[in-house]
Amino acid sequence: MNPSPLLFDVHLDLAMNALEWNRDLRGSLESVRRREQHLKDRPDRGNGVVTFPEMRRGRMGLCVATQIARTVDRFSRMPGWASPEQAWAQTQGQLAWYREMESQGELRQIRDRSGLERHLTDWSAEGATPKAIGYILSLEGADSIVTPAHLERAYSQGLRAVGLTHYGPGRCGGGTDDDQPLTPFGRELLAEVERLGMILDVTHLCDASFRDALDRFGGPVWASHSNCRTLADWNRQFTDEQIRELVARDAVIGVAVDAIMLVHGWRHLKSTPAEFQLTLERVADHIDHVCQIAGNANHVGIGSDADGAFGTEQMPQDLQSIADLQRLVGILGRRGYTQPDIEGIFSGNFLGFLRRVWS
Secondary structure, rough: OOOOOOOOEEEEEHHHHHHHOOOOOOOHHHHHHOOOOOOOOOOOOOOOOOHHHHHHHOOOOEEEEEEOOOOOOOOOOOOOOOOOHHHHHHHHHHHHHHHHHHHHHOOEHHHHHHHHHHHHHHHHOOOOOOOOOOEEEEEOOOOOOOHHHHHHHHOOOOOOEEEEOOOOOOOEEEOOOOOOOOOOOHHHHHHHHHHOOOOOOOOOOHHHHHHHHHHHHOOEEOOOOOOOOOOOOOOOOOOOHHHHHHOOOOOOOOOEOOHHOOOOOOOOOOOOOOOOOOOOHHHHHHHHHHHHEEEEEEEEEOOOOOOOOOOOOOOOOOOOOOOHHHHHHHHHHHHOOOHHHHHHHHHHHHHHHHHHOOO
């Protein structure tokens, strides 16, 4: 098979890295790391793996790219904005960065089936690595949606997927490490997501909000960056029963590379990849677990979450660049996955999902 199949990563925080981490993603990975070598404001400084050149080197022709801005109350220790209006303005700034990258030919926004097919044609030509990387806009946590009318405005800007929550309690419901159903505003917003035909991203929903959301939502569902609780015991991951329910909904689950989501017992800011002998084999374990539950390889893909406020200090040791995700070809092949299976995991499963949703 092609040693470097097309890769579709369904979760990258590109604008967050550009605007909050002040990384120029157009440059080389070495230049980004060197600029940060003396910075100590964040634990992942100098450890990033994502730049546009590295995405192209890894045949990552398409990604789901986020807007993200959480709100918090005055007593919260989590970072966030003091009001939904401020959070909305932050996501609009992130959108402005995406637009500028489009104007420079670095990115191309994908909004519909025809745009998707045109972009894939560019990337499917033999030996072709076009400059423009396609991106589908997603919102990670919906605290920034001031009113349902703001969601319709965001849709007109190209937003196509929405995750209602992030970490802790939010305006729409319970996120990771919380335990509450959707709020009245969350239920109202969920109905608007369905009316607009948008994708519900169930990543980061706590168990109670996951149950509430799936009971109420009749539209398309995916999980952009979630792993298996059986292999990494934390409520950030899905139980086997939740995975079965997502498979029954014809969803696709993107597996992430964050160490804390890959192994039992990772201690945040204390553990090291070497301590756990962590490699991409662990990522393949989570892929395989989803496949074993589904009974096929059709419901799993890659949603790396790379550089999602962590870097190589919290990633598999053999992942020093986003391009190294291509190592999964050999790993999965040695486990008996066929060429169609691997191409499905790398891009085909999520592409098939979008073709169904956007038909």
